[in-house]
Amino acid sequence: DADVTQTPRNRITKTGKRIMLECSQTKGHDRMYWYRQDPGLGLRLIYYSFDVKDINKGEISDGYSVSRQAQAKFSLSLESAIPNQTALYFCATSDTSYRETQYFGPGTRLLVL
Amino acid sequence: GQQLNQSPQSMFIQEGEDVSMNCTSSSIFNTWLWYKQDPGEGPVLLIALYKAGELTSNGRLTAQFGITRKDSFLNISASIPSDVGIYFCAGQPNSGGSNYKLTFGKGTLLTVNP
Numbered sequence: 001d002a003d004v005t006q007t008p009r010n011r012i013t014k015t016g017k018r019i020m021l022e023c024s025q026t027k028g029h030d031r032m033y034w035y036r037q038d039p040g041l042g043l044r045l046i047y048y049s050f051d052v053k054d055i056n057k058g059e060i061s062d063g064y065s066v067s068r069q070a071q072a073k074f075s076l077s078l079e080s081a082i083p084n085q086t087a088l089y090f091c092a093t094s095d096t097s098y099r100e101t102q103y104f105g106p107g108t109r110l111l112v113l
Numbered sequence: 114g115q116q117l118n119q120s121p122q123s124m125f126i127q128e129g130e131d132v133s134m135n136c137t138s139s140s141i142f143n144t145w146l147w148y149k150q151d152p153g154e155g156p157v158l159l160i161a162l163y164k165a166g167e168l169t170s171n172g173r174l175t176a177q178f179g180i181t182r183k184d185s186f187l188n189i190s191a192s193i194p195s196d197v198g199i200y201f202c203a204g205q206p207n208s209g210g211s212n213y214k215l216t217f218g219k220g221t222l223l224t225v226n227p
Contacts, residue, residue, distance in 0.1 A: 004155075006155075040219070041219075042201075042217050042218070042219045042220065043156075043201075043217045045214070090155050090156070100143075100144055100205040100214075101144070101146060101161050102146075102158075102203075102215060103158060104148075104155035104156045104157070104158075105155050106154055106155045107153070107154065107155045109153070
């Protein structure tokens with residue numbers, strides 16, 4: 001079984017809709033991250049969480065929100081989806097701070113029409 | 114913010130050839146990581162480097178943490194068709210309180226011709 005899972009793997013939605021992407025991990029890591037990937041722009045950090053009560057904005061948090069429901073679960077919401085949020089979204093986890101090594105989920109491909 | 118220059122952007126090689134790609138930074142990094150991403154999938158960690166000068170292998174892959182702590186390279190020997198994909202470097206800057214943050218290169222697209 002995969003250590004980091006994401007659901008759904010693919011999603012098509014319409015402009016203005018609220019959607020949620022979910023991430024679960026069995027690695028026992030404290031830290032979780034959400035990234036988006038766009039062609040030519042690489043991976044950009046949206047939000048990150050160091051533990052259940054800790055939420056931090058990344059580079060591009062506008063239009064997104066997150067919830068850390070448990071150590072193993074971190075969800076990303078698009079409050080009102082817009083077409084330029086069409087991208088690949090990845091969840092990642094890591095355990096310690098100094099030797100930062102992140103492990104990624106398989107990704108969610110989102111298309112906003 | 115931090116910038117990582119990854120080169121080359123793309124490579125087209127024949128099966129059996131060796132491959133080399135590298136990442137450079139203008140500032141010091143504590144950690145260098147190399148990932149591979151297949152189409153439609155998430156990046157998979159290949160090699161992690163934690164000390165300046167460290168040389169680590171994973172099968173046909175070898176990566177090194179540069180002595181200056183500002184660069185890293187990845188070599189793939191005797192390439193095979195399943196090596197096709199995008200290879201990313203990532204580094205953890207030596208910047209105190211922001212020690213969570215990884216900086217990613219833009220990737221090297223590798224194509225292997227059978």
